[in-house]
Amino acid sequence: MQPEPGETDPRPRSATPAGRSASVEPGVPGLLRPLAGRRADRRRFEWRGYMLLSPGLLVTSFVFAVAMGILLSYSFREFVDGQIQAGHSTATWRDFLTSSFAWSVVGTTLKLGAVTVVFAALVGYPMALALYRLRRRTLRYLAYFLIFSPLLTSVVVRSYGWALVLGDGGLINNLLQRWGFVDRPVRMLYEFSGVTAGLVHILLPFMIFPILSSLQQLDPILEESAADLGATGWKTFRRVIFPLTVQGLIAGSQLVFALAISAFATPALLGGGRVQVLAGQIYTDVGGLDWPKAAVGSYVLLVLALAAIALFSVLLRAQTGTRRATWEYSR
Amino acid sequence: MTRARTAAGRAGLQVFLVLGLGFIVLPIAIVVVNSFNASPFGLWPPPGFSTRWYGNLFHNAGFGAPTIKSLEVALVSTGGTMLIGTLAGIGIARYRFVGRSLIQGFVVAPLIVPKVAIGFAAFILFLKLDWYGEFHTIVLAHIVITLPFVVTLVVAGLARVDRTLEEAAMDLGAVPRQVIWRATLPQMRGALAVAAAFSFIISFDELDATIFIVGQTDNTLPVSMFIYMEKYQDPTLAALSTLLIGAALVLGVAVAVLLARLGGLRVLGAVGEPDAAVAPGAGPLIPSKEDIQP
Numbered sequence: 001m002q003p004e005p006g007e008t009d010p011r012p013r014s015a016t017p018a019g020r021s022a023s024v025e026p027g028v029p030g031l032l033r034p035l036a037g038r039r040a041d042r043r044r045f046e047w048r049g050y051m052l053l054s055p056g057l058l059v060t061s062f063v064f065a066v067a068m069g070i071l072l073s074y075s076f077r078e079f080v081d082g083q084i085q086a087g088h089s090t091a092t093w094r095d096f097l098t099s100s101f102a103w104s105v106v107g108t109t110l111k112l113g114a115v116t117v118v119f120a121a122l123v124g125y126p127m128a129l130a131l132y133r134l135r136r137r138t139l140r141y142l143a144y145f146l147i148f149s150p151l152l153t154s155v156v157v158r159s160y161g162w163a164l165v166l167g168d169g170g171l172i173n174n175l176l177q178r179w180g181f182v183d184r185p186v187r188m189l190y191e192f193s194g195v196t197a198g199l200v201h202i203l204l205p206f207m208i209f210p211i212l213s214s215l216q217q218l219d220p221i222l223e224e225s226a227a228d229l230g231a232t233g234w235k236t237f238r239r240v241i242f243p244l245t246v247q248g249l250i251a252g253s254q255l256v257f258a259l260a261i262s263a264f265a266t267p268a269l270l271g272g273g274r275v276q277v278l279a280g281q282i283y284t285d286v287g288g289l290d291w292p293k294a295a296v297g298s299y300v301l302l303v304l305a306l307a308a309i310a311l312f313s314v315l316l317r318a319q320t321g322t323r324r325a326t327w328e329y330s331r
Numbered sequence: 332m333t334r335a336r337t338a339a340g341r342a343g344l345q346v347f348l349v350l351g352l353g354f355i356v357l358p359i360a361i362v363v364v365n366s367f368n369a370s371p372f373g374l375w376p377p378p379g380f381s382t383r384w385y386g387n388l389f390h391n392a393g394f395g396a397p398t399i400k401s402l403e404v405a406l407v408s409t410g411g412t413m414l415i416g417t418l419a420g421i422g423i424a425r426y427r428f429v430g431r432s433l434i435q436g437f438v439v440a441p442l443i444v445p446k447v448a449i450g451f452a453a454f455i456l457f458l459k460l461d462w463y464g465e466f467h468t469i470v471l472a473h474i475v476i477t478l479p480f481v482v483t484l485v486v487a488g489l490a491r492v493d494r495t496l497e498e499a500a501m502d503l504g505a506v507p508r509q510v511i512w513r514a515t516l517p518q519m520r521g522a523l524a525v526a527a528a529f530s531f532i533i534s535f536d537e538l539d540a541t542i543f544i545v546g547q548t549d550n551t552l553p554v555s556m557f558i559y560m561e562k563y564q565d566p567t568l569a570a571l572s573t574l575l576i577g578a579a580l581v582l583g584v585a586v587a588v589l590l591a592r593l594g595g596l597r598v599l600g601a602v603g604e605p606d607a608a609v610a611p612g613a614g615p616l617i618p619s620k621e622d623i624q625p
Contacts (some may be wrong), residue, residue: 032478045429046426048422057437154536279445
């Protein structure tokens with residue numbers, strides 16, 4: 001399939017071969033030149049480009065980079081007797097890395113991320129597939145709306161909703177008791193399970209999005225040929241559809257994991273202090289004026305997030321081989 | 332036999348979809364019902380119905396000032412981030428210079444840093460500058476948080492602009508400024524509208540970073556809701572949430588209609604771009620036009 005005329009790849013990096021930009025005659029304002037690849041940047045100093053980027057650069061440098069730098073320097077201070085000490089030391093880092101409590105918090109955080117990813121994938125993949133298969137446009141629009149509109153409501157509202165569903169006197173316990181499954185309420189609120197339910201609910205769209213997108217890049221011919229060759233629906237799924245969409249699943253897991261381990265509000269509200277995650281610990285430490293410890297916690301969380309993103313990227317890259325073949329085929 | 336099994340598989344998928352949608356709607360629906368619950372403990376099923384929580388919301392709960400503050404912060408930071416982000420997007424998409432992709436990476440970097448860390452870092456910075464608790468600190472933090480989305484959407488939108496229209500405008504004698512205003516920007520109003528809606532919502536709902544930088548008393552709405560929920564569980568919060576859900580629904584429908592009129596979800600182009608930046612090879616995360624458009 002050839003791309004339609006006038007249709008450009010939305011990803012600038014792969015948009016134009018670098019050679020083409022060099023052929024543009026001088027004097028044409030940069031604004032009207034074709035999109036450039038990274039190599040076209042070499043030895044070029046278009047001052048208007050720097051000018052246009054400078055406000056963003058300024059705000060991000062100041063409020064983000066400088067602030068993160070100060071934070072890093074605080075992680076090398078020490079909090080003793082209710083006071084942040086003047087000199088720099090690695091004591092806070094050492095304390096953190098040798099504290100079994102800190103490691104248990106890190107463990108809970110990672111476990112929460114992993115369990116959330118697993119459940120979001122188990123719920124999200126079939127939903128994305130069903131959505132992809134949905135023929136009726138009205139129904140599809142309705143489903144899209146139901147899936148993505150919760151993103152517009154505050155995390156606090158959704159956590160509150162889960163508190164009502166999971167609480168001891170809440171909906172689920174009421175039904176369980178009325179139907180005689182249990183005698184006394186099952187504790188879900190202020191437990192790991194409750195926090196997981198809330199996080200899966202909040203992060204589910206981030207799982208469905210990429211999976212749906214990779215499903216829609218599938219060439220329908222593949223499925224037809226599989227059927228023509230006598231494959232059952234399940235076999236087609238297992239041998240054709242799933243292998244070709246697994247990179248959507250990985251991309252979704254990457255997003256969900258990174259967001260789940262840095263989640264603050266849901267573990268705080270649905271965990272009720274019994275589910276200690278790093279983000280909540282940072283908040284508690286700041287409240288206790290122990291900035292150095294909170295700074296160390298922040299950087300540990302950042303490193304975890306970066307490591308997770310890198311790990312999923314490696315997984316994704318391992319998938320690209322298979323993917324590239326079909327991608328080129330489908331173009 | 333095979334066809335029967337395939338049909339069963341499809342039916343099963345659809346049942347799963349309905350269950351999944353139920354899972355998504357359930358906690359939101361229950362908040363709405365609970366806002367009329369007569370019991371102050373959110374007992375289920377509600378022993379009776381009353382509208383007193385709405386009365387409480389408007390008279391005692393003290394959510395008025397935070398609501399206004401959140402709206403102000405969201406409006407101002409959306410204005411700022413749209414201006415800064417559109418300029419940056421044009422710079423990235425249309426100019427070539429040393430360090431371009433580096434700067435782009437830097438501007439979208441806050442996306443992958445946990446919000447709690449951003450908020451705590453900004454808190455220390457603002458405290459040192461003696462700005463703590465001031466209005467513009469929240470706006471600045473929200474600009475940093477929303478800028479990655481705006482820049483990405485603008486770059487994606489610019490990539491889809493039909494260059495022949497710009498060239499035609501040039502040929503007809505328009506100067507670059509006129510080309511931008513009359514040929515380029517009108518073509519990407521979809522992307523711009525979506526970017527503005529995105530950053531407004533993100534800013535209005537931002538909690539994780541904002542909770543560190545708001546002053547002791549002058550909270551934004553999500554922060555005061557968070558604090559209220561930590562202390563009380565009565566349905567006043569449900570009443571407020573119901574109003575917010577209603578507003579979000581109106582906004583959601585408006586965005587959906589806008590998207591449909593401007594050419595489907597495709598205007599979002601590469602929302603997944605920041606993700607693709609860390610994960611090369613990940614495709615655009617948004618359903619393609621072919622599937623969504625009539």
